[in-house]
Amino acid sequence: MRVPRPRRVRTRLALLYVVLSTLSGAVLLGILYLLFLHSSRSTFRMLVNRPGDQGGGDPLPTMLDMFSAHRAEDEARRQEELQQLLTQSGIALAIMAVLSLAVSWVVAGRVLRPLRAMTATVQRISARNLHQRLAADGPADELKDLSDTIDGLLARLEAAMDAHKRFVANAAHELRTPLTLEHALIEETLMDEDADVPEFRASFERVLEVCRQQGRLLESLLTLTTGERGLDRREPVDLADRAERSLAAAGSEARRRGLRLDAGLAPAGTEGDPELVDRLIANLLDNALSYNVPGGWVRLTTEIRNGRPVVTVANTGEPVPADRVGLIFEPFQRLDRSRGRDGHHGLGLSIVRAVATAHGAAVDARARPDGGLRVEISFPSARGRVTA
The missing domain is CATH 3.30.565.10 (Histidine kinase-like ATPase, C-terminal domain)
Structure with missing residues (x-):
C-alpha cells in the first residue's frame, strides 16, 4: 500500500528537518556510546597491566584474585550504567525530536514566507493589472532570482498584451473601412433611380475589388498568425x-x-x-x-x-x-x-x-x-x- 506524502511544502520541509536532526542525534549518541564502552575496557586493561610494587613480590596474582572476586559485580554495574546511558539518551533524543519539530515548523514557515507572498501577488494579477510586479527586496538569493524572473515574465506578457490590443484595434479598423466603402457603393447605386446596367456593373466591379482587398487582408492575417505560432513542419x-x-x-x-x-x-x-x-x-x-x-x-x-x-x-x-x-x-x-x-x-x-x-x-x-x-x-x- 502506497503511503500518501504530505502535499504542503512546509510540512515536508519540517519533517525533513526533524528526520535529519533525529538521525544526527542518533549518530552522535552512538559515537558517545562507543567511546564510553572503549573507555571502560581501557580502564580494565590498565588495572591488569599495572606494574608491581618496588618492595618485592609479583603483585599480578593478587590483582587477578581481586579482579576475579569483583568481576561479576563490576560487570553488572557496567551493564547497568550502559543501560542507563541508553535510556537517558533515548529520552533526550525523543525530547529533541519534539523540539526540533516545533523549531522546524517555524523555520520552514519563515523560509516559505516570501514564496507565499509571491504566490498571493501573482494570483491577484490579471489582464487588468499586468503592470503590477512582485518587486521583492532582500539579498540576492534564489528567491530574489525567482521574483525577478517572474517580473520579467510579467513585463513580456504586458508588452505582448499591449501589442495584441493594438493589433486587434488596427485589424478591426482595416476590416471596417472596406465594409463601409461597400455599403456606400451599394447604397449610392440603389438611391440613383436613373441608374442603368452599366452603372450597376461599374459599382459591382468596385465592390468586387473591395472584396478582393478584404480577402488579401484576411489571407495576410492568417499568414501572420501562422508565422507567429511557429513551424508545423521542417x-x-x-x-x-x-x-x-x-x-x-x-x-x-x-x-x-x-x-x-x-x-x-x-x-x-x-x-x-x-x-x-x-x-x-x-x-x-x-x-x-x-x-x-x-x-x-x-x-x-x-x-x-x-x-x-x-x-x-x-x-x-x-x-x-x-x-x-x-x-x-x-x-x-x-x-x-x-x-x-x-x-x-x-x-x-x-x-x-x-x-x-x-x-x-x-x-x-x-x-x-x-x-x-x-x-x-x-x-x-x-x-x-x-x-x-
Whole structure:
C-alpha cells in the first residue's frame, strides 16, 4: 500500500528537518556510546597491566584474585550504567525530536514566507493589472532570482498584451473601412433611380475589388498568425530555388511598373516550411516593387555568408528615415510614403518578420543613402546542405 506524502511544502520541509536532526542525534549518541564502552575496557586493561610494587613480590596474582572476586559485580554495574546511558539518551533524543519539530515548523514557515507572498501577488494579477510586479527586496538569493524572473515574465506578457490590443484595434479598423466603402457603393447605386446596367456593373466591379482587398487582408492575417505560432513542419529548403519561383511571379509586375528586376542566386540551403519561405520572399519583392520610384530597380540575391544562408532584397525608392525603419515591421504601421498604395495594409513586412522569427532567422533592415531599403534575412544553416 502506497503511503500518501504530505502535499504542503512546509510540512515536508519540517519533517525533513526533524528526520535529519533525529538521525544526527542518533549518530552522535552512538559515537558517545562507543567511546564510553572503549573507555571502560581501557580502564580494565590498565588495572591488569599495572606494574608491581618496588618492595618485592609479583603483585599480578593478587590483582587477578581481586579482579576475579569483583568481576561479576563490576560487570553488572557496567551493564547497568550502559543501560542507563541508553535510556537517558533515548529520552533526550525523543525530547529533541519534539523540539526540533516545533523549531522546524517555524523555520520552514519563515523560509516559505516570501514564496507565499509571491504566490498571493501573482494570483491577484490579471489582464487588468499586468503592470503590477512582485518587486521583492532582500539579498540576492534564489528567491530574489525567482521574483525577478517572474517580473520579467510579467513585463513580456504586458508588452505582448499591449501589442495584441493594438493589433486587434488596427485589424478591426482595416476590416471596417472596406465594409463601409461597400455599403456606400451599394447604397449610392440603389438611391440613383436613373441608374442603368452599366452603372450597376461599374459599382459591382468596385465592390468586387473591395472584396478582393478584404480577402488579401484576411489571407495576410492568417499568414501572420501562422508565422507567429511557429513551424508545423521542417524540411530542406533551397533559398535560391524559392527565390527563382518568386522572381518568375513578380516579373510581370516589375514590367508593368517599369522597374528593373535583377537577381544573383547562389545555392543557400536551410530547413523550414517551403510555403512560408515563399511568402517571405514574395512579400519582400512585393514591398520593394510597390514602394519604388519610376525607373528604379529591385535586386534579389541568395548566398552563403559566414556559414549561414542569406536572402537579400534591395531596392530604390523614396528616402526612409533611419530611425523609423523598424516601424515598417509592425502590423498596420505604415510610413506616410506608403499609405493608400495599391490596397496595401501594412502587413507585408510584419509577415516577413514573423516568418523569419519562426525559422530562427535574423532580420536586418537598413535605409539606403539614396533612397529605398535593403532587407537581409539570415537563416540558420541546415543540417544537410541543399544542392543546386
